[in-house]
Amino acid sequence: MKSQKKTIIIGSGFSALAAASYLSKSGQDVSIFEKNSQIGGRARQLKKEGFTFDIGPTWYWMPDVFERFFADFGKLPSDYYSLEKLSPAYSVYFGVEDRITIGDTLDKICEAFESEEAGSSKTLRKFIDKARKNYDIAIKDLVYRPGLSPLELVTPETAVRVGQFFSTIQRDVRKAFKNERLALILEFPVLFLGAKASKTPGFYSFMNYADFGIGTFHPKKGMYEVVKGMAALAKELGVVIRTDMNVEEIIIDQGRASGVIVNGQKYMADLVLSGADYHHSETLLPKKYRQYSEDYWDRKTFAPSSLLFYIGFDKKLINVDHHTLFFDVDFEKHAEAIYDNAKWPEDPLFYASFPSITDDHAAPNGKEAGIFLIPIAPGLEDTPEIRAVYLDKILTRFESLTNQNVKNSIIFTESFCVNDFVRDYNSYKGNAYGMANTLLQTAFLRPKLKSKKVKNLFFTGQLSVPGPGVPPSLISGKLVADLMQND
Ligand SMILES: Cc1cc2nc3c(=O)[nH]c(=O)nc-3n(C[C@H](O)[C@H](O)[C@H](O)COP(=O)(O)OP(=O)(O)OC[C@H]3O[C@@H](n4cnc5c(N)ncnc54)[C@H](O)[C@@H]3O)c2cc1C
Numbered sequence: 001m002k003s004q005k006k007t008i009i010i011g012s013g014f015s016a017l018a019a020a021s022y023l024s025k026s027g028q029d030v031s032i033f034e035k036n037s038q039i040g041g042r043a044r045q046l047k048k049e050g051f052t053f054d055i056g057p058t059w060y061w062m063p064d065v066f067e068r069f070f071a072d073f074g075k076l077p078s079d080y081y082s083l084e085k086l087s088p089a090y091s092v093y094f095g096v097e098d099r100i101t102i103g104d105t106l107d108k109i110c111e112a113f114e115s116e117e118a119g120s121s122k123t124l125r126k127f128i129d130k131a132r133k134n135y136d137i138a139i140k141d142l143v144y145r146p147g148l149s150p151l152e153l154v155t156p157e158t159a160v161r162v163g164q165f166f167s168t169i170q171r172d173v174r175k176a177f178k179n180e181r182l183a184l185i186l187e188f189p190v191l192f193l194g195a196k197a198s199k200t201p202g203f204y205s206f207m208n209y210a211d212f213g214i215g216t217f218h219p220k221k222g223m224y225e226v227v228k229g230m231a232a233l234a235k236e237l238g239v240v241i242r243t244d245m246n247v248e249e250i251i252i253d254q255g256r257a258s259g260v261i262v263n264g265q266k267y268m269a270d271l272v273l274s275g276a277d278y279h280h281s282e283t284l285l286p287k288k289y290r291q292y293s294e295d296y297w298d299r300k301t302f303a304p305s306s307l308l309f310y311i312g313f314d315k316k317l318i319n320v321d322h323h324t325l326f327f328d329v330d331f332e333k334h335a336e337a338i339y340d341n342a343k344w345p346e347d348p349l350f351y352a353s354f355p356s357i358t359d360d361h362a363a364p365n366g367k368e369a370g371i372f373l374i375p376i377a378p379g380l381e382d383t384p385e386i387r388a389v390y391l392d393k394i395l396t397r398f399e400s401l402t403n404q405n406v407k408n409s410i411i412f413t414e415s416f417c418v419n420d421f422v423r424d425y426n427s428y429k430g431n432a433y434g435m436a437n438t439l440l441q442t443a444f445l446r447p448k449l450k451s452k453k454v455k456n457l458f459f460t461g462q463l464s465v466p467g468p469g470v471p472p473s474l475i476s477g478k479l480v481a482d483l484m485q486n487d
Contacts, residue, residue: 004029007484008260008269010247013041014470015460016275017230018069018477024237025073026485033245033262040227041425042432043470046310046414050364053310053371054224055416057470058353059192059323060217061210062139065471066226069478073233080229081219086358089216090323093401094181097319102185102212109212117179127176127186131209134164138206143472146479147443147465165439167202184327191375194303194436194468196335201439218322221361226470250274250284250457257457271456271484277434278447278463280426289453301441303433303468304338304375305418307390312411313368319402322357326350328401342377344386350374350394367411378429382418391415433469434462449480450487458484
């Protein structure tokens with residue numbers, strides 16, 4: 001009888017949970033070692049005074065990716081959590097009581113575009129149709145390739161779209177839409193990929209199809225239900241999940257990964273997979289076994305970090321939706337402060353989420369849960385004083401834009417920023433969303449799933465293939481599990 005291979009997985013983010021299920025299903029003996037006391041990584045949950053907040057992701061996009069994941073185990077997402085399509089999907093503020101609402105169907109969104117600029121809905125339908133074709137090519141096929149070779153990207157479909165890899169989202173959007181506000185809305189989805197629209201290949205317009213063509217969903221009780229669902233599946237398949245297990249070292253024996261050290265104690269394994277941030281994972285190895293130098297990481301375009309606030313309000317708020325974006329300030333200036341000249345933005349754009357508008361579980365009756373997010377450059381100085389200044393800045397603007405007082409309705413405020421990303425997740429420079437998907441950081445040009453220097457050592461997660469976001473993390477877990485099984 002073949003003996004079961006023992007695999008240790010570092011971390012319990014989405015990619016690690018996904019990989020664990022695939023590996024366990026293939027017959028391996030899988031244990032997850034998570035340093036924190038709560039699983040889920042960047043998608044952990046904060047509960048306070050009857051309020052529930054998702055600490056990280058709040059947008060559930062690309063439901064087909066989650067369906068495909070659960071289907072691989074003969075399951076449905078609804079076996080673990082229930083989804084609601086948000087209506088409206090979100091709204092975007094451009095000035096005082098001036099906002100565009102993005103509905104839950106393309107027809108409704110076309111109406112909104114039309115009232116902003118006559119004739120724009122026809123252009124939008126054409127744009128989204130092209131984006132849909134890219135979605136079919138990218139999300140149903142290309143992203144499920146492990147980034148081993150450039151040839152993976154060469155298919156009959158991509159061959160006729162080569163120009164889209166060298167054009168950018170910004171160029172394509174602005175060629176089609178002259179209206180600044182509509183252009184900004186169409187450039188918003190690629191922020192999830194971690195780079196500016198002017199640095200993201202035009203082919204990534206599939207994100208616009210995910211946004212306008214498929215829509216925005218909310219798992220009842222919050223995104224953490226997805227973490228819980230994936231952990232439940234993993235456990236059903238035999239995975240052991242251990243929390244408060246900070247891996248201090250990956251043990252190498254004759255060039256092979258043979259276990260990890262936690263709290264000075266050795267845990268042996270046949271295979272080691274790290275779902276922690278790639279940069280940190282390599283620091284768990286002696287220098288000669290690391291594939292990427294500090295200089296390599298420093299040269300890479302990292303996705304932003306974030307300053308986040310989780311606020312309990314003692315009343316229901318008005319003039320906001322479940323997801324509300326505040327684009328009332330100069331977008332380019334803020335982007336420059338993130339990507340070109342790293343500093344705190346003077347007038348930040350920000351995003352706010354009020355899950356309790358659609359979900360009773362998020363806040364006690366008559367109260368509102370608010371999550372505010374300002375994207376910032378990774379590695380910025382992070383002090384309580386700076387956080388306080390920015391909280392006041394955005395709440396002052398929020399009050400005037402939405403025409404209501406909220407500062408005097410705050411029950412409590414919790415915050416999370418660069419220092420917390422580093423402390424809680426060992427995140428490189430406190431990045432929130434990993435490494436950006438630019439042309440030179442796509443597919444085979446990203447840090448590899450399999451170590452080139454250490455046998456039986458693998459990596460997964462948003463710094464590797466295919467990239468940032470919850471759906472890509474699920475895919476990353478599948479890709480690495482396939483590689484490990486075939487190795
Ligand atoms: C604020 C924020 C908002 C976001 N919004 C969205 C969104 O709306 N939609 C979306 O799709 N995506 C969003 N994302 C991105 C998404 O959350 C991530 O891409 C995804 O969760 C990353 O998963 P991962 O598998 O790479 O692992 P991570 O979540 O990074 O987990 C890594 C795990 O490894 C653990 N670890 C680290 N070092 C060690 C060690 N030495 N020993 C043991 N364990 C260790 C960490 O504690 C952590 O649990 C957001 C992210 C953030 C931060």
